[in-house]
Amino acid sequence: MEALFQSTVTALLGFIGATVLLLYWYSTSTFDYWKKTGVKSLKPLPLFGNIQHFILHKRSPAEVFQELYNKFEGERYGGIHQARTPVLLIRDPELIKHILVKDFCYFPGKGNHPDLKGDPLSYHLFNLEGEQWKYIRTKLTPAFTPGKLKIVYQHIDHYSEKLIEHLQKYAKNNEILDMYDILVNFTMDATSSCAFGVEANAMDDKDSEFKKMGRSIIHANGSTFIDILESISPNLLKIFRIRTFSRDVTSFFKMVIKKIMEYRDQSHVIKKDVMNLLMLARNKTTEEDSNKEEPQACKQMSNETSSNIRDEGFDDVVLTAQAAMFLRAGSEKASTIMSFCLNELALQPELQSELRAEIEAAKEEHGGKLTYEIVLGLKLLDRVVSESLRKYPLEANIFRVCGKPYKIPGSSVQLQEGTKVLIPVYAIHHDPKYYPDPEKFDPNRFTDISKSSRQQFTYLPFGEGPRICIGFRYGMLQVKVGLAALLLHYEFRACPMTKARPEFNTCSWITSPANGMWLKIHLRK
Numbered sequence: 132m133e134a135l136f137q138s139t140v141t142a143l144l145g146f147i148g149a150t151v152l153l154l155y156w157y158s159t160s161t162f163d164y165w166k167k168t169g170v171k172s173l174k175p176l177p178l179f180g181n182i183q184h185f186i187l188h189k190r191s192p193a194e195v196f197q198e199l200y201n202k203f204e205g206e207r208y209g210g211i212h213q214a215r216t217p218v219l220l221i222r223d224p225e226l227i228k229h230i231l232v233k234d235f236c237y238f239p240g241k242g243n244h245p246d247l248k249g250d251p252l253s254y255h256l257f258n259l260e261g262e263q264w265k266y267i268r269t270k271l272t273p274a275f276t277p278g279k280l281k282i283v284y285q286h287i288d289h290y291s292e293k294l295i296e297h298l299q300k301y302a303k304n305n306e307i308l309d310m311y312d313i314l315v316n317f318t319m320d321a322t323s324s325c326a327f328g329v330e331a332n333a334m335d336d337k338d339s340e341f342k343k344m345g346r347s348i349i350h351a352n353g354s355t356f357i358d359i360l361e362s363i364s365p366n367l368l369k370i371f372r373i374r375t376f377s378r379d380v381t382s383f384f385k386m387v388i389k390k391i392m393e394y395r396d397q398s399h400v401i402k403k404d405v406m407n408l409l410m411l412a413r414n415k416t417t418e419e420d421s422n423k424e425e426p427q428a429c430k431q432m433s434n435e436t437s438s439n440i441r442d443e444g445f446d447d448v449v450l451t452a453q454a455a456m457f458l459r460a461g462s463e464k465a466s467t468i469m470s471f472c473l474n475e476l477a478l479q480p481e482l483q484s485e486l487r488a489e490i491e492a493a494k495e496e497h498g499g500k501l502t503y504e505i506v507l508g509l510k511l512l513d514r515v516v517s518e519s520l521r522k523y524p525l526e527a528n529i530f531r532v533c534g535k536p537y538k539i540p541g542s543s544v545q546l547q548e549g550t551k552v553l554i555p556v557y558a559i560h561h562d563p564k565y566y567p568d569p570e571k572f573d574p575n576r577f578t579d580i581s582k583s584s585r586q587q588f589t590y591l592p593f594g595e596g597p598r599i600c601i602g603f604r605y606g607m608l609q610v611k612v613g614l615a616a617l618l619l620h621y622e623f624r625a626c627p628m629t630k631a632r633p634e635f636n637t638c639s640w641i642t643s644p645a646n647g648m649w650l651k652i653h654l655r656k
């Protein structure tokens with residue numbers, strides 16, 4: 132009996148030992164990659180690579196990659212490991228220009244793995260590559276023309292009035308509020324109305340189903356956990372059937388979008404919104420195909436690709452994924468920027484007064500009404516928002532994957548197909564070489580003179596090149612209209628929970644406040 136017990140224990144220990152050895156070998160088998168490629172690199176740790184603080188959720192992706200960026204001081208680029216995946220971290224703005232714009236055809240994708248069958252909502256523009264990406268990007272681009280944004284302005288303006296009403300009871304009592312939470316509801320209401328003609332009722336109804344599901348989308352997407360598994364092996368997600376979006380959320384959005392489409396098809400309602408564009412694209416019809424001018428170096432590749440694109444339209448599942456992406460980006464991004472802005476303005480009351488005076492003067496000058504053109508023409512507001520995006524870029528890091536062998540200009544290094552490349556936007560925005568005293572919130576960094584004297588490709592809040600953020604004008608409009616309305620009616624002051632440097636969420640790729648944005652609200656004097 133004892134012998135049997137001993138042999139079982141020995142076998143078990145042998146199995147555990149072999150598994151540990153195998154895991155160790157697997158997690159470190161790529162660690163000589165940068166040495167072989169001739170790139171200076173940092174020593175990685177088994178299992179973690181160079182991002183242990185990120186994997187253990189001790190620091191946000193913004194901070195982790197900033198630390199790594201600083202370790203390559205004086206270099207144009209450096210090799211790191213994200214778990215076992217080799218990643219080239221780029222420091223040189225000129226090389227960034229090549230990767231994002233001039234040599235885009237070598238870096239067309241981001242290395243995400245959308246799964247139409249297993250996780251349908253992950254199949255959205257941000258994650259797509261190749262022909263599908265180009266097709267959907269072309270179809271969605273007309274949603275963001277200035278003409279469309281003028282229509283959208285009315286919706287945002289309407290919901291900003293509702294926001295002002297909603298806050299009144301709190302302002303009368305000078306309450307301390309989590310403005311981040313409140314603003315997510317505001318942007319969700321505005322986005323669902325602008326994009327789908329749906330009343331989400333997120334501000335007024337705390338039990339709104341749309342709000343619950345919309346929030347699940349925000350929290351699911353951008354999760355670092357899934358990315359970590361992917362960087363160990365992309366197959367792990369499929370093997371363990373790990374989804375970014377739960378079945379409940381997926382079914383809910385499929386149902387909502389189906390109902391909207393049925394209603395519009397049957398009643399022949401035509402609204403000039405995102406939903407309409409998606410329905411036209413689904414039906415292989417184009418409203419107005421326009422796209423950003425593409426860089427010369429990539430024209431050839433583009434032409435090759437487009438001659439292969441057949442205008443096949445897409446099915447309802449693909450359409451639903453784009454709609455959910457729009458809701459998520461529209462709700463999450465603008466509210467986060469507005470929260471960071473309000474925090475800075477609460478910490479600098481004089482700047483807040485100056486900005487309010489600018490908005491008030493413009494309103495008075497135009498008969499007491501703000502319009503699309505007036506809001507977009509407010510110079511100080513633009514500088515405050517730009518500085519906020521400098522100090523807190525929401526996409527702290529931009530990824531690309533090398534699609535075919537690429538020789539790094541000005542070096543003899545050849546990157547292999549499949550190599551991951553990282554542009555550490557947050558770190559660049561905080562490099563004193565480009566932004567002296569980087570922790571200081573200073574909107575004067577964005578006067579025309581300052582902007583033109585700064586090195587190109589050192590300000591990347593929306594990315595650059597053919598994959599530049601498709602919704603940035605819409606996002607900026609929401610931010611500016613919302614902030615203008617808030618500042619005209621209320622004053623925001625620091626409270627004991629206000630932090631000069633808010634802590635960042637360590638579980639999301641998006642730079643966002645970890646514990647809300649707590650501010651004291653006052654009625655205007």
Ligand code: HEM
Nearest residue numbers: 256257457460461464526592593594598600601602606607
């Ligand atoms: C105003 C706040 C916003 C910020 C700071 C922001 C930031 C970014 C950045 C940095 C990228 C480029 C990522 C890369 O190159 O890998 C991006 C891409 C993208 N953004 Fe935004 N975004 C904002 C608002 C929006 C909105 C409102 C939408 C709604 C549609 C949106 C949809 C997208 C999509 C679909 C992409 C992928 C584009 C492509 O790959 O072709 N974004 N965004």
